[in-house]
Amino acid sequence: MMKHLFVLIICGLCLATPLSAQSNKLIKELENKRGTLQRQIAETESLLKNTKKDVGSQLNSLAVLTGQIEERKRYILAMNNDVELIDRELKSVEQQLGALRRDLREKKKKYESSVQYLYKNKSIEEKLMFIFSAKDLSQTYRRLRYVREYATYQRIQGEEIVKKQEQVTAKRNELKQVKAAKVTLLNDRESEKAKLEAQEKDKRTLVGNLQKMQKGLQQEISKKRREANQLNARIDKLIAEEIERARKRAEEEARQEARREAEARKKTEGGARPSAKETKGGKRDDSEAERASTGARKKAEPLESYSMSKADRELSSSFINNRGRLPMPISGAYIITSRYGEYAVEGLRNVKLDNKGIDIQGKPGAQARALFDGKVAAVFQLNGLFNILIRHGNYISVYCNLSSASVKSGDMVSTKQNIGQVFSDGSDNGRTVLHFQLRREKEKLNPEPWLNR
Known part of the structure; x- marks a missing residue:
């Protein structure tokens, strides 16, 4: 009980x-x-x-x-x-x-x-x-x-x-x-x-x-396509140049690493036993040292396998880990007016758009913002407007249609840092549109899945 x-x-x-x-x-x-x-x-x-x-x-x-x-x-x-x-x-x-x-x-x-x-x-x-x-x-x-x-x-x-x-x-x-x-x-x-x-x-x-304005519509689409092709050709050229610079940096880093390994091996072998070949003056044959260094370098290469330096690889990994959490590349209120890829405009005959990125419309005064930490790879002007490329390891973000740029090539930038003001078209009620692209080296990516929306 x-x-x-x-x-x-x-x-x-x-x-x-x-x-x-x-x-x-x-x-x-x-x-x-x-x-x-x-x-x-x-x-x-x-x-x-x-x-x-x-x-x-x-x-x-x-x-x-x-x-x-x-x-x-x-x-x-x-x-x-x-x-x-x-x-x-x-x-x-x-x-x-x-x-x-x-x-x-x-x-x-x-x-x-x-x-x-x-x-x-x-x-x-x-x-x-x-x-x-x-x-x-x-x-x-x-x-x-x-x-x-x-x-x-x-x-x-x-x-x-x-x-x-x-x-x-x-x-x-x-x-x-x-x-x-x-x-x-x-x-x-x-x-x-x-x-x-x-x-x-x-x-x-x-x-x-x-x-009802089909003829004028086709002319406008053709005009936009020509402007886009001109811009993309310039971007592609600059990205190819940046990739080549990155490859050379990676190769040089690999050579230096191979040279350090060869020198370390040379010291280890020299301390373990006397040299098999010596000159009459008691000096080691330089040709053997050169062969050892060359052999170590070949073992550490082939260099074509290197496309990124160690710092670039680390930044790329960090960038990938933030997929879906990256901030919008424009400040203030925004709306995506044109999406990535090739698609037909609903309701319009024979009207197809092919966007290599996305178009983001904001309010007048909106700033373009760095998507992630990185280094400014290029700043160029086209048709009076600024365009900026930022490298994040082997990823490159592209910001187009800016009235001004507040960074220059070689600058280091941080996430959400303002890099320039988006152009506002006074003849079109202040229409303010940022054209944004994302690349993995030369490969074009859809930016939307990377952004936190």
Whole structure:
């Protein structure tokens, strides 16, 4: 009986541990993430303000509108994911509430039994008779302790019921909050869907206008393609030159390493035994030393296997490890208006774009920012605008369409460092677009999977 009593008391104490509610934290985290996306969309809505009717401006407006639609779709997708998370949390809270209610009923039942027992044996005389009717002193002591412990057990049970009731109330409130958060989220999602539908309608109107100007549209696309080809040819040439410089640095580093190894081997062999060939003056034949050095160097090479120095290899490894976490290469609010690769413009016949990077539109005054730590490989001007290449090991980031550059070739830069101001076109309502590319040596990469968005 005593053993069972102790088990009940210990169980009661364990059940008294308050349940940690994570729902509010989860809801806050989801709201913060959505808030970032929502602010991003709100800030970029002001970018679509072209009123010109010429082909170039309308095509630019289409790019911005398409980018905004993609952002809103991404936001709605995030909301859908949040609804699923809240549904799971809702189910979990309901299960917890059910368990608490069952536990509370069990505790009340046990407490009711103990109260009934005490009521039947409530008089002091009965308790004293129970204690002093023991056969010996040892049994008397055990009965006395039992009476005290039962009283303590009853008190703990009463306290446990109060605590459990508080937990049930708290969990019920938590359930209400989660349900309210879901209702709010669903309402917001419907609102965003309505905005998305309106934007897609505007896009269809814009596409219809451009279809009527097919000849001018093809001329504008051809012009943009020529400018892009000119820019990419210059970038390719500079990257090839940078790769060659890096290869020569790596080769020189390998030669120096081979020379050090040969000299160390020469010293070791010289200390171990006398030279097999000596001149009459007692000097070692220089030709043998040269052969030893050459053999060690050949063993350490072939040099064509070296394309990066040790420092470049370490920087490349660090760059790769930050894939998906690299900052946007533009300051302030932004929207991606043209994505990587070759693709047809939806709704327009025979209109294909081939982007070697991505176009990021920001607000006037936006700064281009270094994607990662690295060294400025080149700064050049084309058509009056600045373009910057930064080397991060065997990765190279390219920043184009800048009105000014605040770095020069050979400068070391750090992550998020401003490197120049993005050009704002005064003739096109201050349109501010950074063209950004990412290369692994000569290989062109899609920058988006590398960026933290």
